[in-house]
Amino acid sequence: MGEPLSSTTWVPVAEWLLCALLVLVLLALVTVIVRRFALERGGGAVECYLRSGTARRRAWRIGCARYGTEELRWYRIFSLWPRPTAELSRRGLVVMGRRAPTAEDLRELTADLVVIQVGRLSSSGADPERPEYELAMTEGALTGFLSWLESMPPGTIWQS
Incomplete structure (x- = not known):
């Protein structure tokens, strides 16, 4: 069929590969x-870490959160996917707690960060x-997040 590749033949192929x-x-x-x-260019974006629920074993993921009129869109930093990984609707979103990073968290986070827990109000308002996250x-980013969460754009009518 053909001759086996010699060292003079496969070296250029390896170089091209x-x-x-x-x-x-x-x-x-x-x-x-x-x-x-592109994510940070339009303003309204902040770097933050995210993890689901209270699962302490889950890793923190670094990302960029963009504030929108109705939701917060969270994008992974090291991803090629153009769509957000998580979307947190402003409607019914509440801060359940605030704490400093634990010793376990400090393996992935820095000590200057604040960890907040956010959840969603039930349909009955409880x-x-x-x-949830x-x-x-x-x-500074937390101050901006709390301002965004508590504010309402002009002309917006919240429907309960």
Whole structure:
């Protein structure tokens, strides 16, 4: 059928494959950087960490949260996916608690962050029993989050 590849033949092939792999890695890196720039460019965005519920074993995920009129959209930082990973509707969202990061949290977070637990009011208006998400952010970002949560854009009519 053909002769086996000799070292003089496979070395150029390996070089081309290595170059192609390097180009793909650089392209992915540039795409992540451009995506992050685009997310933060329009304003109303803050860097924060997110994890689901009270599952202490789950890892914190770093991301960028964008404030919208009706919801907070959370995007993973190191992702190529253009859509948000989580969307927190402003309607019925309440802060259930606030705390400093625990020793276990400090493996993934820094000590200057504040951890808040957020949940959703039930249809009867009762407080939530368990948090839906935990968010970790700086004091300044927390102030912005609480202002966003408590404010209402002009002309918006909340329907209960």
